[in-house]
Amino acid sequence: MSQPAPEIQVCVLSQPRLLGAVRAMLETFAERIGFCETRRGELVLAVDEAMTNIIRHGYGHAPDCRIWLSLRELPSPRRGIRVEIEDHQAAFDPEEVSGRSLDEVRPGGLGLHLIRQLTNVCRHERRSEGGMRLVIEKFCDDASTGPSPAGTQTPGAASR
Amino acid sequence: MSQPAPEIQVCVLSQPRLLGAVRAMLETFAERIGFCETRRGELVLAVDEAMTNIIRHGYGHAPDCRIWLSLRELPSPRRGIRVEIEDHQAAFDPEEVSGRSLDEVRPGGLGLHLIRQLTNVCRHERRSEGGMRLVIEKFCDDASTGPSPAGTQTPGAASR
Amino acid sequence: MTSVDAMTIVEEPRGDALVLRPIGDVDLSRSPHMRERLTKAIASPAKRLIVDLSKVPYMDSSGVATLVEALQHCRKAGKKLVLAALQPKVRSIFEIAKLTQVFDVVDKVDGAGA
Amino acid sequence: MTSVDAMTIVEEPRGDALVLRPIGDVDLSRSPHMRERLTKAIASPAKRLIVDLSKVPYMDSSGVATLVEALQHCRKAGKKLVLAALQPKVRSIFEIAKLTQVFDVVDKVDGAGA
């Protein structure tokens, strides 16, 4: 890749108790980049949801798998952050599982919806080494909550 | 190495503005492990001083070098954390530069002193790949401030 | 240390209501514990459960799912579930999920008739 | 974005004293900016500098070094440097460095004769 190195790269074990430390790091990084409290809270939630999904659906709660994150300041003039979140799980098709309709009241089915809603760019890729890469971008001056429309409403179909 | 994988590994560019994010992560990790506010503040300061020294003395403020950290919960019954901080700089001899005497009032010369004072284990190693590895351990129930005596008083002798 | 953390949840009976006050972030590591405590509270004689979220600065969808589940169980048991004192970040996840209409949400525990 | 951050430092003249109130962590990314501001303040007509640390939750040795350097410059210039309202974590680094005796340290800005 010809893009500059990420400012911060993290490899974290797939354990829920470690999520808080990653959130704290991202929150502080976003603050230094110039995100207001609301926007950085949204970014942190989106990334937390992605890690939560990997732990639950990707790794089925196995505590010794790995999640990789890279944090990058977006090049000016666009102020913002790109976060890439990678796993080594069996791939799933995010088009197939675009979250539930928000009009149903039931537990769950909210994660993918939140990730799309809270970010300016949100793209799933298959890694050539196996597993998935979720690329998220969030801009400092994102006035609305996210651009990406909720896709088709077919919850709970994918891997594991 | 036969020891279990570190809970969290970080690779961060050698830029002062990124230190805050690493501190926030370590602080939250230590809180979850069970460190009280005072002890985790000490651990965070020790690790910050180590990164600061690498940025200043190891890399001479070059912003595109790398610092690696690994965070590991110590196996029970010892509650605590091991942090390893690695760089790819020219090696220096920490025995030769054990910080200034605290009776002199002058700016600087405090970093190594603090690192030793605030930790229960503090050991510099040469990496076989080049560069240094600083291994720090801090226990939750560390009642005193650190065990390691200040070494010889020969400030400002090493590399760069 | 297990992978799932216990969290402090203060319980306080108030007349025929029970106030539950979780303290700290409610994420995937803590929502299982909150779920357990809610299940117990629903099985108690209390007619209303008031979840005081004033001490919860952060909640993710696993916490929201836990509360939605508790709401369903309360309805089945003929009980009321009230959410009180949501901090702004927590309120906004309920708003995005269009759940502020579904729950009884009040500004203060005292406003929950407790 | 440069590698060295500006930080907010509020300045407030009080009689013949100047109060400097940095806001936020003082680490390697911010101590150069604090150094600049202290240098200017020492060059000002103020006879005493009072550094109000009540809004500094964290300081590392680069911040301490900056203050030690300012102390030396103040002494040369026949001025007084007072540190006020240190938070516990910041106080403890001054204690470990045996610097609480070297600086004038007061609990409150008002106690600094300002």
Ligand SMILES: Nc1ncnc2c1ncn2[C@@H]1O[C@H](COP(=O)(O)OP(=O)(O)O)[C@@H](O)[C@H]1O
């Ligand atoms: N990282 C992932 N790996 C595998 N499957 C996933 C992943 N993320 C989401 N999914 C699938 O998409 C569905 C919807 O996810 P989500 O919207 O987060 O709701 P929930 O996690 O509550 O089911 C999940 O039930 C799961 O089948």
Ligand SMILES: Nc1ncnc2c1ncn2[C@@H]1O[C@H](COP(=O)(O)OP(=O)(O)O)[C@@H](O)[C@H]1O
């Ligand atoms: N990571 C490092 N790489 C190279 N030299 C170092 C490193 N850490 C410390 N040193 C050397 O040890 C000396 C003492 O370090 P320290 O006690 O932190 O005080 P200061 O950094 O203020 O000089 C430094 O001046 C430097 O010569």
